[in-house]
Amino acid sequence: MTFQQKYRYLFGPVRSRRLGLSLGIDTVPNKTCTFNCVYCQLGRTTYQTILREEYVPANDVMTELADFLEYDGRADYVTFSGSGEPTLHRKLGEMIVRAKRLTNIPVAVLTCSALMYDAQVRHELAQADMILPSLDAASPRTFYAVNRPHGRLYLAEIINGLRQFRAEFSGKIWLEIMLVKGVNDDEEEIALLRRAIAEIQPDKVHLNTVVRPPAEDEAQALSDDELRAVQAKLGPPAEVIAERWTAPRLSLDSRLISEAVNLIARHPMTLEEISHYMNCKPEIIALMLKGLTDSGEVEARTHRGQVFYVALAEENAGAAAGVAAAWPASSAVAKLADEDLEP
Ligand code: SF4
Structure with missing residues (x-):
């Protein structure tokens, strides 16, 4: 029986440049998300929402994790991520705590940051060892162009939430910026992002670009030189992590x-x-x-x-x-x- 046949909510462990061998946990159905990013490698969002629900049974997820840990258990990180926005699961915090009781493997969460304005979400995320939030824009115009957010999401609240989270969380924060050519890579946007990063104070800033097939064909990647130019403008701790996708x-x-x-x-x-x-x-x-x-x-x-x-x-x-x-x-x-x- 293959891994995919055995587990419904676990995937991988995948080789992640940032996290090493990462066991993924998918907590929402495919493309259930707060955003509808033009670059999304999963395609267009089919259910755009900001409602937190128990989209998949938390007990079933934990049963699968316990099984994996008993019979394999080889992973550098247990990572809540997957095919949508994991913070939409209303029992995310409970699952993080239960995962940490099951294993000493550090627990990470990938999030698009959309719900960072919510104190309860920040409290739940703070139970993890590492958070990898995204921030692709620092101006509302670019935010709407690149992330195409749910209508009740506001960029200023998200950036403020990230800033508050830094004050509340003692673990690592690795911020990712997905750069799309001609959309969020101009001088003005990069300067605003630099200012936002200074406020958020992440431990690392990872620059990525559209290296996998995107939701929208017009979402194009930056070249290696262009990525390095953005890195230079942002200064430390920005680093390029984009890996080219081979044919x-x-x-x-x-x-x-x-x-x-x-x-x-x-x-x-x-x-x-x-x-x-x-x-x-x-x-x-x-x-x-x-x-x-x-x-x-x-x-x-x-x-x-x-x-x-x-x-x-x-x-x-x-x-x-x-x-x-x-x-x-x-x-x-x-x-x-x-x-x-x-x-
Ligand atoms: S936040 Fe992530 S899953 Fe949601 S649309 Fe953007 S890239 Fe896709």
């Missing part, structure tokens, strides 16, 4: 890629074995492996006439190097490795 991935589910990389981070596997373990057609796995080997995240190694795939990227580099060193040092090691591959 072979466009036709594949990112969760599938993540699951495959996780799988071969633990054991080198043949294409057929990956296909078998993931219950996925060999042609799809072959396409995915081509993209991953082209991008340098996975290496193909021939051993005893068979091609094995090994994950090499970032967090797995150490483990993969260990595998590389031992593989195939001797026939005994190779035999052990083969036995490890048995289901």
Whole structure:
């Protein structure tokens, strides 16, 4: 049974540049959100609201998390995020507290900041270890253009809420700004954002751009040079985190890629074995492996006439190097490795 078949509200763990190996928790149905951002990689918002509800049963979410922690548990962060705005779940605070009782893995929340004006939401978020809020605009005109918010949301209240949250929360705040060419990257907007950042005082500011297919085709990415220019204007602690999306991935589910990389981070596997373990057609796995080997995240190694795939990227580099060193040092090691591959 694949991860996706086993869990309804958990996803990943996904390889996140900011959080390492991040176990995602999805607390709202797809595209239930306060915003309808032009750059949203999930498409247009289908249910735009500011009403906090128990959109998915909190007990079921916690049961899944407990199961994951018991049977796998490998993650650097447990992250409330997913396919909409997590603070819309009215039991978010309770779920954060329960998650922290279940594990020592730090708990993070990704939020678009829309409900930061609400003291109750800020109180609930303050139960987490790290908050990753977004702020894409500092003028109302740009706010409406880039985030297309629910009609009862006001930018000044959101920025004020972020400022108050900084005073109330002792954990880390990593603010993300998604830059869209010609929409929120002009001199005036960047100067206003710089002023807002000075008020909010986040620990880090991450600059991103439209590297994945957006909700609206006209939402275009900034070039690397343009991103660096914005970084220079904002000054420290701004840093660029945008990662280019490579063509072979466009036709594949990112969760599938993540699951495959996780799988071969633990054991080198043949294409057929990956296909078998993931219950996925060999042609799809072959396409995915081509993209991953082209991008340098996975290496193909021939051993005893068979091609094995090994994950090499970032967090797995150490483990993969260990595998590389031992593989195939001797026939005994190779035999052990083969036995490890048995289901
Ligand atoms: S806040 Fe996030 S989920 Fe909502 S529309 Fe914007 S990018 Fe999409």
